[in-house]
Amino acid sequence: MRFQHYDSLRIFSIVARHGSFAAAAEELNLTKGAVSHQIRGLEQALGFPLFNRLPRGISLTPKGQELWMTLGVAFDTVEARIADLREAPERPITIGVTTYFASRWLSPRLMLFMKAHPRVRLRIQPMIDLSELEAEGIDLAIRWGRGDWTDVTIRPLFLSPAFATGSPEALALVREEGLEAALRRLTLLADRSGSRAWEDWHRVAGLRFSSRTDVLTIADPNVRVQAVIDGQGIALNDALVERELDDGRLVRLTDHELADYGYFLAHEPGATRDPDVAAFADWLLQIAASST
Known part of the structure; x- marks a missing residue:
């Protein structure tokens, strides 16, 4: 069963701090009898006494002392977090x-x-x-x-047609053996499993596409660009590799491109x-x- 007397815990904490029902009642703007009633109800719910009732005042029982210390830490944590939230800017x-x-x-x-x-x-x-x-x-x-x-x-957002890129060595192979024959010898680099990008490109290039076991999936585009530069295969890239194209580390293999990609x-x-x-x-x- 869930504990349902959290309001009474706050009252208990104030009574424990003052060591007096009367002083706690004054702070809470309640009668002494109302405070005493709340504490007795809390003790019944907990199943153990919180205070020793003495001829002249009250004192915490060992379990009451432990609960008061626990509540002090908990209340301080909650109040500190509330202060943080009040001062925190809007979430990014x-x-x-x-x-x-x-x-x-x-x-x-x-x-x-x-x-x-x-x-x-x-x-x-x-x-x-x-x-x-x-x-x-x-x-x-x-x-x-x-x-x-x-x-x-x-x-x-914007169109950025995708085209086949490779290393200068890959382009030399295309020129020597022809595009279709060279593609059979070059590893295709894909962005994710199940991607249809290479299939789409083959259709635009007028080539038959068949499933291959040597497709290498490299999900990170920057890593995929570097893999092409290193000669690990060929990949579909776009105009954002302009720097690599300009310095010759990457080359376009053909003029065919996926015009609707972006x-x-x-x-x-x-x-x-x-x-x-x-x-x-x-x-x-x-x-x-x-x-x-």
Whole structure:
């Protein structure tokens, strides 16, 4: 059975501090009889006496002393936490992104939002799996793909066509043996198990796609980029690898691309009822429109 006499514990604590029913009654603005009645009811609920009734006053029993000390610590903890909560600013809104997108696109633009909305606190949460938003405490997420998800509300951020990239050695193989023959010898790097991105790309390239056992899944986009540079395979990337393309560490293998792939703003239905979440979502959509 759950204990149900928490109000009486506060009264007991005050009586114990004063060592007097009368003094406690004065502080509580109650009669001495009412305070005494509360304590007797509490003792009955606990199943042990809290005070020794003496000819001239009262004293705590050993169990009463132990309970009073326990309550003192508990009440102090609660009051300290209440003070913290009163002074704490609004909770930050949490944005779930991959480190790839955060470092290559979002981070250079964040100060614009912070200057325009100094009151809104942000928390950028690096994530790889952006599917379980509510369970992870994510207010907004940025997903890459075709935007055909049905588990959350989706809004287009900007298109960023995906194309096949490899090392210079991979490109040399394509030129020597032809695209279709080279692909059979090159390991395909995927972003997640069950991804249809390579299947979509093969269709655009006019090539037959069949299931392969040598597909290597590397969920972290930055790690996947490095794996391509290191010659571990080929991957679908987008314009955010411009730096690696410019310096020749990555090369495009063909001109074929997934034109409908890009970045999408994802959130649980109703998330933008929070004005801070709505402010960041609106800003993100605006800055994306002006940057493309």
